[in-house]
């Protein structure tokens with residue numbers, strides 16, 4: 316059970332939702348003062364907010380001009396929309412944990428012939444050994460499996476593109492964007508939600524997609540396939556071209572995302588990446604040096620820089636979680652079956668070096 320410590324503010328180093336980025340409180344105050352949540356989503360002011368957010372995201376993630384950026388309610392919604400809009404009958408899924416599994420299940424829910432290549436939790440894939448039949452239309456990848464801390468190396472995604480240039484590639488980057496320096500020409504769509512690496516309140520999904528996705532969705536539409544109602548790729552893209560959305564969107568969320576992306580751009584994506592790498596190296600090294608812990612992902616090639624998972628060689632993680640919380644740091648329990656035996660630490664680009672160094676100190680001294 317959590318012990319309430321009334322004097323200390325807790326910092327949430329949990330893999331979503333997580334600690335708000337330190338600038339969010341100020342941006343919220345300004346937003347309230349300017350009545351952002353009350354403005355019409357058909358107003359010029361909203362169009363400017365939309366355009367600003369898209370512009371800042373393009374800079375931060377180096378998103379090419381030929382990719383559209385649209386907004387949804389969540390990443391879970393994009394699992395569903397991507398299946399609805401991009402798959403007539405067959406999709407192929409890389410499954411190595413709970414989130415990639417849910418993406419696969421979404422396709423099954425839509426009665427698609429959804430094939431999964433599955434490896435045990437904590438492991439990555441041996442791409443060269445995997446054959447994807449041509450009948451597939453969409454390859455679904457989870458870049459960072461949040462339940463286990465496995466990251467798929469970008470080279471693997473690029474290799475899939477080489478081998479299967481005709482298939483669409485969808486990348487769930489929820490718990491890692493904007494960290495990766497991704498070559499967008501090697502994928503067709505990528506999505507994330509903002510309560511993880513952007514340190515923002517939940518309730519906004521960001522969907523980045525190219526013309527191949529638009530063409531595919533239009534093809535389905537022409538064939539009379541139901542691809543959704545208000546949130547279809549064609550409807551989202553058509554409205555986004557006017558800096559608008561089909562429905563009344565999360566205006567405040569879109570505003571805050573633009574502001575935080577601008578703040579992150581001021582630090583530059585390169586610096587964020589370097590700092591994230593430093594913090595990740597510190598955590599992995601400290602965990603490896605303490606015999607109480609065991610880094611869950613054995614192969615360093617697959618270790619995520621943003622979600623760090625370790626097995627704890629005790630009856631449970633309760634004592635360590637409590638020690639952290641007494642020091643004002645909330646870290647994640649394990650996911651699913653690993654609830655009591657794992658710790659999951661978010662190492663998001665929004666967290667300071669000092670915070671992660673403090674946590675590393677606690678890991679180092681725990682016996």
Ligand SMILES: *Cc1c(COP(=O)(O)O)cnc(C)c1O
Pocket residue numbers: 331389390391392414415457459460461487488489490508509517
């Ligand atoms: C959290 C998460 C999701 C779901 O995001 P929501 O914002 O809850 O819809 C999807 N995929 C991954 C990898 C996640 O970590």
